[in-house]
Amino acid sequence: MSESDALSDSELEVWRAFYVMRRRLDRALDLQFQRDSGLSASEYEVLFALNDAPNRQLRSRDIAAGIGWEKSRVSHLVSRMERRGLVARAECETDARGSWIGLTPDGRRAVLRAIGGHLAAVRRYFFDALEPEDAERLLRLSGRVVDAIGCAADEDAPAGDTALHGDAA
Amino acid sequence: MSESDALSDSELEVWRAFYVMRRRLDRALDLQFQRDSGLSASEYEVLFALNDAPNRQLRSRDIAAGIGWEKSRVSHLVSRMERRGLVARAECETDARGSWIGLTPDGRRAVLRAIGGHLAAVRRYFFDALEPEDAERLLRLSGRVVDAIGCAADEDAPAGDTALHGDAA
DNA sequence: ACTCAGTAGTTGATACATCAACCAATGGGG
DNA sequence: CCCCATTGGTTGATGTATCAACTACTGAGT
Numbered sequence: 234m235s236e237s238d239a240l241s242d243s244e245l246e247v248w249r250a251f252y253v254m255r256r257r258l259d260r261a262l263d264l265q266f267q268r269d270s271g272l273s274a275s276e277y278e279v280l281f282a283l284n285d286a287p288n289r290q291l292r293s294r295d296i297a298a299g300i301g302w303e304k305s306r307v308s309h310l311v312s313r314m315e316r317r318g319l320v321a322r323a324e325c326e327t328d329a330r331g332s333w334i335g336l337t338p339d340g341r342r343a344v345l346r347a348i349g350g351h352l353a354a355v356r357r358y359f360f361d362a363l364e365p366e367d368a369e370r371l372l373r374l375s376g377r378v379v380d381a382i383g384c385a386a387d388e389d390a391p392a393g394d395t396a397l398h399g400d401a402a
Numbered sequence: 403m404s405e406s407d408a409l410s411d412s413e414l415e416v417w418r419a420f421y422v423m424r425r426r427l428d429r430a431l432d433l434q435f436q437r438d439s440g441l442s443a444s445e446y447e448v449l450f451a452l453n454d455a456p457n458r459q460l461r462s463r464d465i466a467a468g469i470g471w472e473k474s475r476v477s478h479l480v481s482r483m484e485r486r487g488l489v490a491r492a493e494c495e496t497d498a499r500g501s502w503i504g505l506t507p508d509g510r511r512a513v514l515r516a517i518g519g520h521l522a523a524v525r526r527y528f529f530d531a532l533e534p535e536d537a538e539r540l541l542r543l544s545g546r547v548v549d550a551i552g553c554a555a556d557e558d559a560p561a562g563d564t565a566l567h568g569d570a571a
Numbered sequence: 572a573c574t575c576a577g578t579a580g581t582t583g584a585t586a587c588a589t590c591a592a593c594c595a596a597t598g599g600g601g
Numbered sequence: 602c603c604c605c606a607t608t609g610g611t612t613g614a615t616g617t618a619t620c621a622a623c624t625a626c627t628g629a630g631t
Contacts, residue, residue, distance in 0.1 A: 248528070250544040254545075257552075306589075360413055370536060372415065378426075378528060473581090497626080499579045499580065499626045501579085579627095581623080586620105587618080594610090598608100599605100
């Protein structure tokens with residue numbers, strides 16, 4: 234990795250603006266979630282995945298692989314959500330190690346209530362600010378950046394975490 | 403505030419790709435920091451700001467305003483960094499409430515060591531993956547998104563947090 | 572000079588993410 | 602059949618971010 238290849242002033246400006254935008258966007262969406270549905274963005278991701286799953290339940294490892302999280306993050310978050318009655322754990326018949334994470338009626342209500350507001354916020358905060366060509370460029374740009382990170386990470390740690398490349402929509 | 407304005411399939415695709423990219427980028431940069439300099443991204447931000455300040459010291463409120471953080475976040479982080487010997491607090495002569503946060507020799511060494519690797523990572527992970535036109539578009543796009551968020555937030559909370567609009571480079 | 576609203580900063584509670592260590596069950600190769 | 606590396610999941614420690622409550626000080630208006 235070459236040292237001393239600093240960024241130009243204009244690159245620094247772009248990077249700074251992009252950085253601030255990302256932070257503000259995350260924050261705005263978090264606040265919107267909290268205000269409108271009492272969920273955090275992470276909780277929404279889990280509930281959303283469960284809501285789309287057959288029987289409205291998933292194995293913990295499948296949540297982790299689908300969203301690209303560590304298993305321990307899922308476990309902790311599910312514990313908190315279970316305490317709040319949004320999800321429930323159930324034993325797994327076919328594999329005594331595992332357990333199913335299922336959506337409760339409360340959880341289903343919460344996620345259904347949240348979806349509309351979230352999509353509206355994404356439109357309002359993000360897509361409404363885009364010019365037509367921006368979206369397509371951003372799609373390709375995102376792919377290239379993810380590739381660059383994947384390759385760079387592979388150089389350092391040959392055992393790849395390929396699960397993170399998976400789509401999770 | 404219109405409800406029921408869902409996103410089209412292609413918009414969802416763009417959003418998902420952009421989302422994954424942001425997460426992976428943050429993660430990659432965090433890992434790079436940790437591996438190369440033992441700092442977190444937050445610690446780097448503080449040390450970097452201090453390193454550029456007159457006398458290599460800043461008031462806590464100025465760190466907060468500059469980076470766009472809450473004062474409590476600064477206080478907690480500075481406490482941890484003080485424990486590790488990266489910064490030191492000193493009394494403020496002109497305002498008995500406040501205190502100066504100053505860079506220690508260790509802190510200065512740490513940030514100098516970190517800067518090169520960080521900029522190289524930003525280049526490698528991000529700018530190398532951009533096409534020439536991307537950068538300029540992204541700059542304008544970021545500004546428009548930040549504006550959209552600012553306006554939207556104002557609708558809900560008329561008392562604006564204008565500090566967050568400030569530049570922090 | 573006094574009051575008091577606002578400012579500077581700290582602290583504790585809670586939530587969240589990561590890491591490492593752990594336990595229990597699985598299942599393939601000997 | 603048994604061993605054992607692997608897998609699925611939990612747990613506790615640590616670091617981190619946010620919020621609300623608090624103390625101490627400041628400075629403007631009277």
